Amino acid sequence: MSFFADLFSGKKEEKSVVLIEIGTSSVAGAYARYAENGLPAILYTRRLPIEMHSGESQEKAMLRALQVLGDTLIREGAPLLCQVAGSGSADAIIVAIDSPWQATLVRTEQFEDEQPFIFTRSLVEAKLKESAVATEGKVLVDESIIGTILNGYETRNPYGKEARRATIVVLTSFIDKHAAESITSVLRGIFHTKHIEPIAGPSLRYQALQKAFPHERDALILDATGPYTSIALMHKSFVVSISEIQVSGADTTESWLERIEANLAELARHYPLPRTIFVLAREEEAASLRDILDTAHMGKLWLSDNPPRIVSVLASHLSGLVRQTAPTSPDLLLLLMALYVQYASLEKEL
Numbered sequence: 509m510s511f512f513a514d515l516f517s518g519k520k521e522e523k524s525v526v527l528i529e530i531g532t533s534s535v536a537g538a539y540a541r542y543a544e545n546g547l548p549a550i551l552y553t554r555r556l557p558i559e560m561h562s563g564e565s566q567e568k569a570m571l572r573a574l575q576v577l578g579d580t581l582i583r584e585g586a587p588l589l590c591q592v593a594g595s596g597s598a599d600a601i602i603v604a605i606d607s608p609w610q611a612t613l614v615r616t617e618q619f620e621d622e623q624p625f626i627f628t629r630s631l632v633e634a635k636l637k638e639s640a641v642a643t644e645g646k647v648l649v650d651e652s653i654i655g656t657i658l659n660g661y662e663t664r665n666p667y668g669k670e671a672r673r674a675t676i677v678v679l680t681s682f683i684d685k686h687a688a689e690s691i692t693s694v695l696r697g698i699f700h701t702k703h704i705e706p707i708a709g710p711s712l713r714y715q716a717l718q719k720a721f722p723h724e725r726d727a728l729i730l731d732a733t734g735p736y737t738s739i740a741l742m743h744k745s746f747v748v749s750i751s752e753i754q755v756s757g758a759d760t761t762e763s764w765l766e767r768i769e770a771n772l773a774e775l776a777r778h779y780p781l782p783r784t785i786f787v788l789a790r791e792e793e794a795a796s797l798r799d800i801l802d803t804a805h806m807g808k809l810w811l812s813d814n815p816p817r818i819v820s821v822l823a824s825h826l827s828g829l830v831r832q833t834a835p836t837s838p839d840l841l842l843l844l845m846a847l848y849v850q851y852a853s854l855e856k857e858l
Contacts (some may be wrong), residue, residue: 524593526581526601526699527845528574529709530691532566532608532734533558535573538834538842539585541592542853548846550832551592552585553839566608571690578698588834600703601695604845607736607752609687610708611646612679614750615639619674627658627671636678647688650681650707652715655746662744677746679715681708709841710738714747716844717786719851720826726782728816730768732789732797733841737764739771743779765804772809781810785818791840794820 522543527550529536536555542548556577560569586596617635619627636651655677656666663669683706692704710731717729729740729747741749753767772781789797798820810816823838830846832838 522593523600524589524595524598525849526598527842527849528577528601528603528695529606529839529841529845530570530574530603530609531558531606531709531841532736535570535577536839536842537577537581537585538839538846539581539589539598540846540849541589542850547829547831548850549592550830550834550838550842550846552581552588553832553834553836553842554580554585555839556580567687567690570687571694574691574694575698578695582698598699598701600705601699601701602845602849603691603695603704603706604709604712604841605683605687605691605706606709606734607738607754609684610710611643611682612708612710612714612738612750613682614747615678615680617676617678619671619676621672624670624672627656627666627669627674629667632676635676643682645685646682647685648680649683649688649705650679650711652679652711653677654679654715654718655744662746677748679711679747681711683708709733710740710750710752712848713788713841713844714740714742714750715851716848717788717821718742718745718747719847720821720829720844721786724784724786727784727786728772728782729786729788730801732787732793737768739768739775741775741779742782748779749775761800765800769804769809776809781816783810783816785816787818787820788840789820791823791837794822 522541525540525542527538527540534555534557538553539551540548541551554577556573558569558573560566590596617639653676656663657675658666658669658671659673688706695704713731714729725745727742729742731738736752736754738750738752740747751771775781787797798818801818823840823843826843826847830843
């Protein structure tokens, strides 16, 4: 049984989940409430900076900030949860971990037989187990099937159907093993729960955006929420490519744009570039980042005088998908986390 199936099985019709987002420069947390056939509700949020002390590692500074965040959630957020749910205890913790502690990859797996076969979950699980690759120093935390093609056609509900050829698109998350163990240890000490599920932040956000914008089958997703800018290409509703650009203090706007353009030029060698670019950024940086991209004259990569449509993803885009009762301003990354958990509960029999 998967983590989500184990978590959301049972007689309780409502669940309480702690959402933790670990970035390069900050950590954030929320209490979210999930009810059957209802929108997820965020009851409390808090974001804290990661402040490095002289001579300490980035991981140590992150863990210290995580401890403070967890204590704050217990002290301030748990009483609010108790008012709504009758208990301040959460059923599970979902942790989205960003670079430099994560890696997100896309791969495809093929199934083919001369005779028709029934495409089943057990067949997919066996293929994933067979193709698993051990990565030294990293732990596999998620393998999400984000697309299935049977006999050459995209299929939304493939299990139980007959095929001769099948392809699955797999989004895979790895987390640095030491960081994952340390994060889990801190959270268990604060919340006293065994239900802790880590996932790479980019993987979670890509899957959530597919649900937030279901009619955008072809798009670029530029994730600039931290010092690492990642670019994902969504082609026919499938994420087919992910790459990452590390941004240093020495980078200028011009050098950053040059690296973005070089990345897109490489993508254009293999796929037609879509006309829509979704930009993920901190709310206070979204407008300026869009202005930078608008003035970059990237239309030449599309072999057109018309530039692509740039959409800054804002918290308001998710207002009909996630309900927030917390008095703080909506946090886009936490909203995307809440949305991801909601759909994981439906698609992974949560």
